[in-house]
Amino acid sequence: SQYFKVLIKKMKKIYTFIGGYLPAKNYGGPVTSIANLVLNLENKYEFRIVTSNHEFNERKKLNGIRNGWNDVYGAKVLYLNETQFNYKHIKKILMEDEVSMIYLSSVFHYKLNYPVVRAAKELNIPVLLAPRGELCENALAIGRKKKMLFIKLLRMLGYFDKLYYHTTSEEEYLATNELLKIDKERIFLLPNMHGKNNQIK
Secondary structure, eight states: OHHHHHHHHHOOEEEEEOSOOTTOOOSOHHHHHHHHHHHHHTTTOEEEEEEESBOTTOOSBOTTOOSSEEEETTEEEEEEOGGGOSHHHHHHHHHTSOOSEEEEEOSSOHHHHHHHHHHHHHHTOOEEEEOTTTTSHHHHTTTHHHHHHHHHHHHHHTTTTTOEEEESSHHHHHHHHHHSOOOGGGEEEOOOOOOSTTOOO
């Protein structure tokens, strides 16, 4: 939409909420996608990432991180324990800053994304959500009935309303439109960015 295009030109600070981030190594593709996004756009936007403080399927706190904001490959990163991934705490974080936009990954990471979306809607902060391939046929085929029921319930609750969507393929673009019942004006097709000179280890 025209509103979102104007917003992109004006935005300065992008907050990303994600289940795990660097220096963790086992959270999969979304971490690399976010890291590459930061490396490619850090001269245009200020990225702040809120994530968990441990490795995937572990409880031990990551080595080398500290309380408060950490400098990680061009972004400021705040590491939390899962008990802090709640509406009250997330809203407090957002209210303490001037947030231009929130970027989320995953349709199905409801435990983390729902309180973020709720707070964002209350604070009138636009949200861009990336399904990360979850709506493509091969991924959707795994546990399809449960996933479709979940999508239907969230549609009924209005969860997907007023969000914008970042898709990385034509298949994902069409699936977002058809399955989530999202107007195409709110869906953007942009392939994943590659890293710069293999800076991320």
